[in-house]
Amino acid sequence: MVNKDTARTKGTQPDAALPALGFTGTLRWAWKQLTSMRIALFLLLLLAVAAVPGSLFPQRSANPAVVTTYLQDHPDSGPILDWFQLFDVYSSVWFSSIYLLLFISLIGCVTPRAIAHARAVRAKPPATPRRLSRMPVYGTLEIPAARASGAAITPASAVADAAALLKKRGYRVDVRDADGDRPSVAAERGFSKELGNLVFHSSLIGVLVSVAVGGLFGYNGQKVIVEGDTFVNTLVGYDAFTPGTNFSDDQLEPYSIRLDAFDVQFDRAQESHYGQPLDFTASLTTQDGPDAEPKKQTLKVNAPVDIGGTSVYLVGNGYAPVITVRDGEGNIAVQGPVVTIPSDGLYTSLAVIKAPDARPEQLGFVGFFLPTAFVDEKGVSFSRDPDPFNPQLNLNSYAGDLGLDGGEPKNVYVLDTDNLTELNSRNSDNGGIVLGLGETYDLPEGKGSITFDGLKRYIAVDIHHDPAQVGALVFSVLALAGLSASLFIGRRRAWVRTGEHPDGRVLVEYGLLARGEDPRLPAEGAAVEKLLTSHWLAHPDKAGENQLQPAGAPAAGTGAGTDGDNGKDNE
Amino acid sequence: MKSVNTELGATSELFMLLASIAYVVALIFFVLDLVKSSRTIGAVEARLAAGQVPAQAKVLAGARGGASAAAPAGPATADTSMDYSAGPRRSSARIAVALTVVATVIHGAAVLTRGIAAGRVPWGNMYEFCTTGALVVSLIFLITLTRKDLRFVGSFVIGLVVIMLCAATVGFATPVANLIPALQSYWLIVHVSIAVASSALFTLTFAMSVLQLIQSSREARIAAGGPDKAGFMRLVPPALSLENLSYRLNAIAFVGWTFTLIAGAIWAEAAWGRYWGWDTKEVWTFVIWTVYAGYLHARATKGWTGTRAAWLSIVGYLCIVFNFTIVNIYFSGLHSYSGV
Numbered sequence: 001m002v003n004k005d006t007a008r009t010k011g012t013q014p015d016a017a018l019p020a021l022g023f024t025g026t027l028r029w030a031w032k033q034l035t036s037m038r039i040a041l042f043l044l045l046l047l048a049v050a051a052v053p054g055s056l057f058p059q060r061s062a063n064p065a066v067v068t069t070y071l072q073d074h075p076d077s078g079p080i081l082d083w084f085q086l087f088d089v090y091s092s093v094w095f096s097s098i099y100l101l102l103f104i105s106l107i108g109c110v111t112p113r114a115i116a117h118a119r120a121v122r123a124k125p126p127a128t129p130r131r132l133s134r135m136p137v138y139g140t141l142e143i144p145a146a147r148a149s150g151a152a153i154t155p156a157s158a159v160a161d162a163a164a165l166l167k168k169r170g171y172r173v174d175v176r177d178a179d180g181d182r183p184s185v186a187a188e189r190g191f192s193k194e195l196g197n198l199v200f201h202s203s204l205i206g207v208l209v210s211v212a213v214g215g216l217f218g219y220n221g222q223k224v225i226v227e228g229d230t231f232v233n234t235l236v237g238y239d240a241f242t243p244g245t246n247f248s249d250d251q252l253e254p255y256s257i258r259l260d261a262f263d264v265q266f267d268r269a270q271e272s273h274y275g276q277p278l279d280f281t282a283s284l285t286t287q288d289g290p291d292a293e294p295k296k297q298t299l300k301v302n303a304p305v306d307i308g309g310t311s312v313y314l315v316g317n318g319y320a321p322v323i324t325v326r327d328g329e330g331n332i333a334v335q336g337p338v339v340t341i342p343s344d345g346l347y348t349s350l351a352v353i354k355a356p357d358a359r360p361e362q363l364g365f366v367g368f369f370l371p372t373a374f375v376d377e378k379g380v381s382f383s384r385d386p387d388p389f390n391p392q393l394n395l396n397s398y399a400g401d402l403g404l405d406g407g408e409p410k411n412v413y414v415l416d417t418d419n420l421t422e423l424n425s426r427n428s429d430n431g432g433i434v435l436g437l438g439e440t441y442d443l444p445e446g447k448g449s450i451t452f453d454g455l456k457r458y459i460a461v462d463i464h465h466d467p468a469q470v471g472a473l474v475f476s477v478l479a480l481a482g483l484s485a486s487l488f489i490g491r492r493r494a495w496v497r498t499g500e501h502p503d504g505r506v507l508v509e510y511g512l513l514a515r516g517e518d519p520r521l522p523a524e525g526a527a528v529e530k531l532l533t534s535h536w537l538a539h540p541d542k543a544g545e546n547q548l549q550p551a552g553a554p555a556a557g558t559g560a561g562t563d564g565d566n567g568k569d570n571e
Numbered sequence: 572m573k574s575v576n577t578e579l580g581a582t583s584e585l586f587m588l589l590a591s592i593a594y595v596v597a598l599i600f601f602v603l604d605l606v607k608s609s610r611t612i613g614a615v616e617a618r619l620a621a622g623q624v625p626a627q628a629k630v631l632a633g634a635r636g637g638a639s640a641a642a643p644a645g646p647a648t649a650d651t652s653m654d655y656s657a658g659p660r661r662s663s664a665r666i667a668v669a670l671t672v673v674a675t676v677i678h679g680a681a682v683l684t685r686g687i688a689a690g691r692v693p694w695g696n697m698y699e700f701c702t703t704g705a706l707v708v709s710l711i712f713l714i715t716l717t718r719k720d721l722r723f724v725g726s727f728v729i730g731l732v733v734i735m736l737c738a739a740t741v742g743f744a745t746p747v748a749n750l751i752p753a754l755q756s757y758w759l760i761v762h763v764s765i766a767v768a769s770s771a772l773f774t775l776t777f778a779m780s781v782l783q784l785i786q787s788s789r790e791a792r793i794a795a796g797g798p799d800k801a802g803f804m805r806l807v808p809p810a811l812s813l814e815n816l817s818y819r820l821n822a823i824a825f826v827g828w829t830f831t832l833i834a835g836a837i838w839a840e841a842a843w844g845r846y847w848g849w850d851t852k853e854v855w856t857f858v859i860w861t862v863y864a865g866y867l868h869a870r871a872t873k874g875w876t877g878t879r880a881a882w883l884s885i886v887g888y889l890c891i892v893f894n895f896t897i898v899n900i901y902f903s904g905l906h907s908y909s910g911v
Contacts, residue, residue, distance in 0.1 A: 037868065037871060037873075038872055038873075038874075038875075041865055041868045041869060041872050041875065044864055044865045044868060045861070045862070045865045048857075048858045048865065051854050051861070052858060054849055054854050055854040055898070059849060061848070061849060062848065062849065062850065089849075090849050211847070267748070269574045270577070270746070272746040272748065273748040276751060277752055278751075279752055300752070301753050301755070302838075302841050302842050304844065313842070313843060315844070462844040463844075464845060466845070472836075473837070476833045476836070477833070479829070480829055483829055487825070487826060488822075519815065519819065
């Protein structure tokens with residue numbers, strides 16, 4: 001919490017409780033705190049905790065209707081939770097402030113590291129420590145006098161050889177004291193470890209920016225399309241539409257989509273998964289604009305259709321029974337397909353029909369559509385198959401005021417029966433309406449009639465436009481690559497020093513040091529030793545007389561960094 | 572329409588049962604090894620205390636061939652390098668490992684036949700995710716065993732494998748079936764397989780972190796002159812080397828989890844039209860990612876290494892278990908494919 005408060009003082013006034021620090025002093029202190037690893041870790045864990053409530057409470061971003069229902073069901077606690085933005089967790093002030101602080105902390109941490117790294121990349125490898133034997137991996141070799149003189153190996157040439165070999169192995173090398181008695185080469189590799197680290201953290205910022213840009217310039221909408229119907233990409237064409245902050249109407253390209261047919265396939269071979277869907281395929285005819293050529297396209301789950309800068313996704317489907325409602329005066333009040341909402345895997349679907357134009361009284365119907373209707377022993381109808389083998393409408397009917405005339409928006413899938421009189425229902429004397437395909441039912445009291453004319457399927461599509469999606473992908477992949485580099489590449493330093501013994505032997509010693517933890521350092525040491533050994537022992541005919549004596553046992557257990565030279569490696 | 576092979580599915584379930592039985596027997600031998608070995612060492616030390624054994628024997632018995640643990644100050648632990656050493660033969664441990672190999676082979680056959688029976692990858696519902704995940708845990712454990720002597724963690728890991736198999740067959744049992752349209756994507760192969768592998772690695776590090784906590788409190792107690800209450804922990808390396816190894820494994824698993832997250836987002840975009848929507852499963856995958864990111868940072872933060880980092884690793888794993896069980900079964904969301 002400390003850092004939050006201090007961060008806030010940045011824009012306003014210096015904290016009165018800390019006069020000694022002064023304004024800039026406080027700022028500097030706050031900045032130092034915010035960019036410290038401890039606070040970054042704290043914010044990271046806080047972010048994890050803060051994300052959890054979003055999975056416990058319904059979220060408006062996912063489904064606003066569920067939140068409305070929750071608020072109705074919990075009139076006491078609901079508003080309090082709402083005040084704490086627990087139904088909008090991921091856009092809430094507290095969640096946003098945590099991740100924004102975290103990203104500020106991240107920038108404050110990455111920037112100086114990037115500068116330091118840029119300097120390190122240009123710098124020469126660090127000076128050879130006086131006592132290489134103190135390195136965590138250390139070894140010696142000796143080139144016998146006969147071999148040294150025969151192959152003209154001197155300490156200086158040996159160092160040059162070592163430098164070439166290390167360079168080949170990916171080290172950046174720098175030869176020191178080339179003309180002295182004890183020449184040496186300093187080498188360093190693994191700069192991409194830190195680079196990867198920086199790329200990873202910067203890419204996270206890139207992902208965040210992409211998400212923000214998508215929110216500004218993107219849009220998405222939902223539409224239900226019944227077989228044979230056409231959707232035109234205009235604002236009025238949508239059932240629901242969520243524009244980005246900077247959205248304008250002219251972003252919508254006037255393409256059109258007609259649903260020619262919707263084919264479904266259900267699993268009937270298996271007892272245990274009877275009726276499980278196997279395939280949904282929508283056959284579409286699309287036009288990029290009013291004058292464009294019509295094209296045949298196929299829309300499936302997991303295979304969206306791209307058109308006019310948007311992607312169209314198949315997210316739902318169901319039945320739309322075609323009905324005709326006639327009013328008490330014999331006029332057609334409603335005619336056409338009615339979209340029903342499936343409530344289970346066998347497509348037992350909720351149906352609501354409203355006839356606001358019916359005279360003398362408005363008519364309303366609510367009930368179920370069953371694709372394959374059966375009646376159980378208790379007389380309750382249920383669906384036995386998701387395909388329409390015996391389609392049936394089971395409805396209750398109402399007459400009166402539907403409440404649509406006041407201009408208030410109403411959910412088309414909910415019938416408000418407050419101001420309606422029940423005409424018939426399953427519980428009333430005249431029973432509910434049971435309609436098979438092609439059948440007509442005359443309402444009691446001459447209020448009108450309803451006919452089940454036919455059956456169509458519909459699809460529900462989501463239409464999305466997110467211009468920053470590619471950016472988010474690119475930055476995510478960069479983050480992954482950077483992360484792998486930073487975790488799996490070892491940053492290592494190696495030194496090789498040579499000298500000549502008075503008896504003519506050339507003595508070689510080497511030491512390796514890792515920056516940070518590196519369990520593979522001993523293996524690297526062995527590899528370096530093998531390189532050197534095989535290079536100086538290149539002629540097998542002389543192998544017998546020229547015994548190299550690798551004393552390669554690494555000095556295990558020696559603490560790194562006891563030398564003043566490499567103290568900074570252990571910061 | 573593809574039809575599934577229910578007969579082969581039944582064979583797979585039989586294999587799964589046989590594998591479970593073999594794992595249980597292996598588990599018994601792993602526990603026996605802990606009990607027997609700590610008793611042997613205890614007996615040697617008792618004789619030492621009585622002055623019957625020369626001083627060199629102390630090194631051999633107490634340290635099981637490791638040099639570091641022979642340091643007079645610290646409590647007896649296994650060698651830091653976790654290499655197979657010339658310590659006394661642990662016949663129970665050998666039997667346990669052999670049984671684990673047998674169990675894993677049968678288990679592999681079970682998973683394979685399940686996949687063939689369904690005509691697809693065997694991770695389309697919770698039962699399959701759990702059984703395949705347990706197989707990967709066991710495989711990774713065996714692969715690590717070829718390089719490091721991690722037999723000390725065997726009873727823990729195989730115990731978890733048995734729990735996973737029990738949970739799958741008792742709690743999530745689902746007959747072999749085709750995939751629903753939402754799961755018919757090659758991203759199922761990519762996204763879920765890496766999720767399984769990462770979860771398996773996290774399972775291993777969870778076991779090691781728990782042992783690390785036990786070992787470090789034992790080390791602290793003995794350093795303070797207290798009694799050694801957890802004698803079986805002599806077989807376990809010092810807390811620090813446990814921490815280092817689990818850090819390396821967690822780093823690999825974290826990269827895998829990051830990949831899972833990204834691949835999941837790409838798939839979500841293809842299936843639902845948005846790459847990220849804070850669906851309950853996405854929330855928990857994010858929480859797990861953040862906790863393990865915290866773990867990796869903790870290792871570089873003063874005062875957070877050691878015990879606190881181990882706790883973060885444990886909390887992360889508990890989140891994984893929560894994500895897999897509670898979130899799949901009780902939370903509604905787009906990822907409700909449990910088949911339970």
